Amino acid sequence: MSGRAFVDQLKQQFGNLIVDANLDNIDPWIEVAPEGIVDVCCYLRDEPSLAFNYLNCISGVDYLHTDEKKAKKADWEPHCEVVYHLFSMTHKHSLVLKVLVPRWKEGRAGELPEVPSVAGIWRAAHWHEREVYDLSGITFTGHPNLRRILCPEDWVGHPLRKDYEMPSEYHGIRGR
Amino acid sequence: MALYLSNFMWSWLAYTIAALVHVVLILSLVAGGALLFIWLERKISGRIQDRLGPTRVGGKFGWLQTLADGLKLLTKEDLMPEGADRMLFRLAPYISFAASLAAYIAIPFAGGAYLLGAAPWVAQHVNVGVFFVLAVLGLEVFGTILAGYSSASKWSLFGAMREAAQVVSYEVPLGMCVVVPVLIAGSMDLSLIGDRQAGLFTNWLIFHDPFTFIAFWVYLTCATASVNRAPFDLAEAESELVAGFHTEYSGLRWSFFFMAEYGSMLSVSLLAVILFLGAWHGPLPIATWLGLTAEHGAIAMNLGKLLGLINLLLKAVVGVSVMIWVRWTLPRLRIDQVITTCLKYCTPIAAGMLLGATLWQYQFPSRSFFGLTEVPQAVYHLREGPQQAVQNSGSSPESREGTDVPEDEIATVNHPARRGGQVSASDTIPQESIARLR
Amino acid sequence: MGEAIYWPSFFFLLFAAVACAFAVAVLLATNIVRMAFYLVVSLSATAGLFFLAGAEFVGAMQLMIYVGGTMVLLIFGVMLTSQERFVEMKTWSGDWVFAFLIGAMLLMILIPAAFSVPQWSGLDRAEVASVSEVNMATPLGMGLLGVRVDQLDRPHQPDVAAQPDGAESQKEPARQVPIQPGYLLLFEIVSVHLLVVLVGAAYLARARRAN
């Protein structure tokens, strides 16, 4: 099944929840509204013709230029993306989903944006979502155990955010 | 020895000196044995694993590697966990080592069951030697358990609990296997059991009948379990429990556990050799052929005994090497599998072998090597004492064996009154004093 | 012969002192594991006394059963069921009084019993040296199998003496195997009893957890 067919099928099923699609990229992706991600993923997994039963990866990408000159040139507004790479063991095809969220929840700096968790759909998502939360600072609502996974529990900040600054000290250990 | 010495000095001093000599000999055997076996373990494991093992310390073969390690251990910091039960933590290694050492008190190293004045080379002759050695070896685990419990470490505690569970499982079949040679020799006296196997290797109890043969292998399995060697080294399973009961030990204390382990390895090997593998008798009675017996004077006799000692130790070292070999080859069992092996398989097998050996003894008494050969006359001498031997020498053994053996044969030959000859002082003891004892 | 130290007496006193001292230590200790350890030392010293008395079989038995048994007790009774790692036990003063009373009563029974033994004064040493060699375990073992060696002197069934060599059997009373009841039945009864106790204990310990 090609990228176009997926998009059509999903648009038919979910309408406005499918926000956008990029079919020109080398890996075509479909953008899903945050509130629809659980339903869409459920459908993708359970629809026999799709059967995306394998979650490869969840990645968080932060879009922000800290340099103002570059920020002016950029063709996007600062935001965060959560990228889901799916695979079907039955049909051996893959799919990329994206969820775009603002960098801070409702623009309040320091409050992490929220995306519904897909841990109930694929167990593999448990740790991937924890990692995205830990490193990229995106909260997954409904995750059973959303804690930091790679950084220590008392770490401050989310290192893969572009505006992250390494703490100057951590428990007496010099950071910078 | 003490009796001999008391001719020259006060008897209290004589006994003290005799005891000290024994202690020093045994200590040096255990310590020297540990040095040798640790070196051997490294060399054998090295060869098994395509390595050379130690090559530098003390010449080409790394003879002194263990000594160097011992020095290193001496200089290590003596650590004790914060929450440890300090007294028990300190005591535990010594308990282990003392128990391992105490077993040697009753192990004879060369033959002569007080026959014709030929006393065995043993620190203290205990007439229930087998039982004593087993009982004392069983105490070694007490040190292990105390160590595990007093360390204030969860891994140690697990090691101790595993050890306890393991003890309960292996003691039963081990005891049963040991009873088999006891039954055939008709005595719990280790030196008697040893001398029962004089002559050709056909007289070794392992070859006595099919049941003893199997019992030996069961013994070997349970003995390996009893000294905590792989595949039964659960109390210190390093991949699961870090180091089990001795996780928190370091330096000298730790080395005491190590010495205790190697000490018990040697003692169970010695026990196996005495019970099953002909004790101090070689496969061929070379000492007898050379005339190194009591009849040819004290020097010849002692030379013969020295030969016997070398024989015994060689066989025991082979036994230890087998344990080393097994350790570096097999994976470790799980605790429930150890208990299953010991209780579900070894115990019934050992019980069956005990029953089988009893019936075999009943059916083919005085026959050896799976019933193919006869127990030679020398053994009759041993069993029945010099007086009976003289009487029996008139009638040939064949005619004796040809007739139907009376049902009470076993009981008869073992009867204490008939075995009077074994007891050196028997002809001097007034009957009334014996009666008084009873 | 200068007998500055008579070793058997020395060791008797040593073992007896150790046994008593550690028995007292068991009473005074509050840590249950240490108690078990003191008990083991006390029992081992008692085993030493048995060895000293020439009762080697009983001594080894003492080591194996009592000392080993205490260890098992320690493990299954204490380590597996204790609520905390080092269990502290305190004895109430009322218990002390009771214990003292019972202990004193036992002592009052034991002392006369001990002094009623005719040989209390002891054999002379030469005699002890001469007889200590004959204490074989064999009579006990034979007794288990049904042959009471200690009762061999009694009259036996005549028909059992159907020996191939009658003359020899006349000379040797040992050949005439007496039919005396041994300890086998008693031993079996005791062991079955113990087994029942063990199974019962295991059953009681097996708790069904509430849902």
Next chain:
Amino acid sequence: MSTLVDDPRIMEFDVRTDEMLINMGPQHPSTHGVLRLVLRTDGEVVSEVTPQIGYLHRSAEKIGENLVPRQWIPYTDRMDYLAAMNMNLGWALVIEKLMRYEPPEKGRHLRVIIAELGRIASHLVAMGTYGLDLGTFSPFLYAFREREKILDLFEEVCGARLTYSYITVGGVTADFPSGWLQKCEAFLDQLVPVIDEYHALLTTNAIFIKRTASIGTMSPEMAIDYGCSGPVLRGSGVDHDLRRDGEDIYTAMYDGYAFEVVAEKDGHYPRDHQYPAVPHEARLGDSWHRFYVRMLEVIQSMDLIRQGIDRYSLATDGHGEPMKLTQKLPKGEAYLETEAPRGQMGFYVVSDGNAIPWRARARSSSFSNLWITGQLCRGCLIADIPSIVGSLDVVMGEIDR
């Protein structure tokens, strides 16, 4: 979190005891590095296992946002340090995918040879350390002896023995030296009988089977749900191997190679009549099967290398030139998974048109494989934990990155 064991039998027959919380690791002999498992145990029975990771976290992804792709290659070395070649390959391929670059034929065969050698080296370590976990030391040294020979070969090719940085974006740093292929073939020839020895020492050893058969069984559905991959997935009987089922840019490497995916189908592994039979105690998806799949994959890789050597010798074009450091990446993003020894190693790269990628992401196979331990170890004995974790064959460098 439940504190009781799911298995009703354990509740029913358990003697009442205290539960104990134990930290297995981060310093523990059998946790393969700095993995920490928090065990809740009831005697020897483990009621709950919680893996804690992050002790080896080195911010590799953050570093990747500040280096050009070729400079990040050494960092991929340090992810799965036991199969660094395969890590290099994964990152190189995803950049090549983004750049829509196809390496020349000779370079492809070279990569097959190197990647499969890396797989053998990695599986040998997995085998040896697994023996170590189960309490036998000798197979560990045997495995390292053979691995050393592979490292010698690698050293000759790239000068390094652990962190190679050999396969790089656009090609490899250097061609095989002369005579290398013969040495490689000689190595393979002597490895054949050695593998049979390992089967005798471990695969068919009665104690080994007792310790691994029916331990840590995972169903195929469970394995897929948890995102397991590689031998862990195939050990459950899922017929999935990216060398056959992956994306074109990766499968193109293996075009024309004859190999069968090592997964049980109808009760049989491919060509299993040549190898020890599956013991009757073993159930599909248990530790034993995971181990067995690795052992068969070693043989499969040996076969692939021989094919690769033949093809490489016939190919006439070059092996590919490494990309220039200043080369700008096209705008866009790409994700590619390759079949690394421990499973599917995925790399995700986002580019905004500069030479330095906007985002470099590594999806590690061990990361997903380890996550299932909590489920697998529930209700097992303490001694089973090394047996289960060892069979998953995780490398902490890859998990923590």
